[in-house]
Amino acid sequence: MKRRALISATAVLAVAALTAATVPAQAAEVGVSSTSITLGMTLPMTGTASPGYNKIPGAMKAYFDYLNANGGVNGRSINLKVEDDQYVPTQAVAKTNKLILQDKVMALISPLGTANNKAVAASVNPARRGVPVLFVNTGFSGFADTKKYPTTYAILPSYVMEAKIMAEYIKDNFAGKTLGLVYQDDDFGTDALKGFTQAGVTFAAKVPYASGSQSSTTAAGWVSKLSAAKCDVVILFGVSSATAAGLGTAAALKYAPQWILGSVGGDATTIKAAGVPAGVLYNAVGASFAPATTDMTDDYIKLFSDIYAKAVPGSAFDNNVLIGMNTAFVTAQALKAAGTNPTRASLMAAIESKGSTFASAGLLPLNYSKTSHVGYNGYWFGKYSPTGDLKPVDGKYVLYTTDSGSGAVVKSTYKRPAMPAKGLPE
């Protein structure tokens, strides 16, 4: 009897060992099964603010499908659930509640918008629930505050950084010119104002617009104020639809200052899709932290554009697509680093302990640590080509870096490590 029991026990152990060797161990974490990991995101897929950003989920899925076809993360495939919040904060709250409570995602990924993320933080409170909010698609500097948003991780350089670096570019290239600024009249724009103020920039005209109010009609008002102030150089620091409205309306009204486009609204494909001719974009200044999307000498651009072309045939590989795929790639590394049985806690611990070493397309480093949830910290500036593509001036990326505080703007010496084999997490 004892012997039979012993044999049975041994057999069970052997089966268990065999199982463990072939499939991932069963995890108990929300959103993690033995075969998959479920992530969720909210962003505007429809509505005024959606153009351009609504390509991000397709881009992320393209990378995750590629990853899944190559074994996933420790044998688990990545499943992405997407909810349309229309860029309305209350919608973001409702949709995030659904993702967390109904869809039971392991983590939120790349939720878009400053106000939306603030609304979610206040109402859904992912931090209280221990839900990671990975790589928010906003440059609001406040989200790097680890005390206020302990489970939130930035990835984009902050708007403060962008404004400070932009100010440096203006000083070097447009000294003495009369400056104008159009900005979104919320924390997105306030963050930029903070950076410009920090850098000592003086504007002859500052034109705020309330989120959602951008249109050709309201843009005519902006142009009227900017031209009245005789602005030679105008910064458009808003979402893509605002940038497009500003450029298109100004062109129609024969107002042609030197344009500088903020990174959030500077995606050429989106602007052109809104009806703005490429010629209007020509010679405008833009900024990015990643390689130019047309730079096929870059390993990431080459790989990501190839993956995207196969996944979404006919869709242009633009900056929104690049950001989406790069975010997915960084996420995959974070999940891999979180261990064979990832939990929400181990995922966040992995980002904090290893995140600064994650490979990425970014030309600047990721700055994660136990005390920092800051992502990239700099930009290069370029000009839009006659076809509307943003390219570095003289074909060379000159990278500037700074912080969201009073730190100086300096040239970056960061050398991006080589892309891992096949663009998969190692």
Place this chain on the structure above:
Amino acid sequence: MRISTTKSRFLAVLSSAALVATVVIATPAHAAAVGPICDGKVPVQTCQGTTSDGAPFVMMVPANFNGTVALYSHGYRYNIDLPAGMLPSAPAGYKVTNTPEPIPGGNPAIANYFLGNGMAIMGSGFSRQGWNLDAAVATNVELVAAFKKQFPKTNHVLAWGSSLGGIITQTLAEKYPTLVDAVAPMCMADNISAELTAAGDVLWGLKTFFDPTIKGGNYSAGAAGNAEAIGDIVKVLTVLGSLKNSVSTGAWPATSSATGKALEAAGVPSRSALLLVGLMAGLPTQSDHFDSISGPDGALKLTFPLAVSPALAVLENAASAAVLAILATQDVELQAGGAVYDNTKTDYSARVEDSSVIYNAALSGNTVIAAMLSALNPANPGAPRAKGDPAAMAMMAKMAATTGKINMPTVMMTGVADPITPAGATQRVVDAYAKQLKSEHDAAIAAAKSSKNYQRPQKNLVVLWSTTPKSYTTFDATGAPITTTPAAPGTNHCTFSTDNLLTVAKMMVGAGTTGKFPLGGPIASAARKSGNLSVDKYFRAPLLKYYNE
């Protein structure tokens, strides 16, 4: 649930109409304790009387009384008569009444549940209306004693109540931990200072922006004060009506102050100013018919929820709360001897720091927000702050108040978008209990070090959040929002379904008779089946603004 033959017959006897007639029977007030005088009827006998403070009460006791009695405390009743046409809920006018209410709203299904299962119900109409927390608790203590004396078989006393009755119940549980076995404060009011701060903020904001003749407090004594309060009700409802009519144009009411008119001239829409007032006071941005999420098909699909709906929600909530805000202020001022609202040191910018980001578009952006907050700054002589009477405020501070201490199994239920007794009142108890439980846990660990026997502290609080649907604003063919449908769950004040109330009653009875709640599943399952109730332990309602969270 299967009911026995006897029980079925019993239920048949208790027809809804008869029951309602029975439970709302008017009882004349007495100068001293009288009764209970019981009619001895079967299957349910009704006992009536008054407590020593003259509060009328009713007890309903089934023939098969099993020893459990549920004491219900009703909500706030206005303390002055109101003329016809003032209240939608009482078009013929309102008369002060102290009719006993032994079950919520005379709901026959709730009565049937208790009586049909051998339990008694009772409730008082209290000796005075208005804010009567101290007196009501004393009345209830006396009522429990009278019941036990009349029915010595009593072995379990449960207490529950709604709104003001909720805080009466919680206060009873905190002050008399051995008197009751389980309690259920529902849509519980917060302490009076917090409630009247919210009321005062709304009234002050409306006065400062839209009609400087609104008194908003510091009412005279006697009939003159009544007239002033009634006058304020008319003015506030008129302002809200005007704001509703101009919500799309953004025009300001003709009665607006110089401060308001200056903002109007600067292009600030009145709806943004109204929303700011609501956010300053902590009014919910979801209301009976406005979810701040949905928009009509067409051009306003996005603009409506982003820029308009939050203001309409605040407007609807302000209209729901206005009468009570004014009359409760007047009532407490009478009791305290002077003005009790003081905003001389209130930092409204800090109050809206987070919400102004979330509702930025509806507030018309940071520039407009800054202009409005600047207009409300104490430095603006066009926006004089309200100064309270220190002695009256001190008196108010002495009125009974809750700490959030949990002494026995407690079920709380509240609407997440209740504009009158905000969910934050319940959250305050949740927060206090979290600290209490941790303290009990630490004490248990310390005790276990010597006894080697760890006794896990019992969790005694279940909170049922009455949630709003995912979206619920509806529109007619022209795209206009429909406001004639019933209030959405989780909105307005204590809008619980009979199923919700039964769920609470059953949890209270179960915990009161066993001494504890079942672990995990059954609670969540019961909440889910009840509809629109959540036991999400991570949900957090904002505290009332009074607490400067």
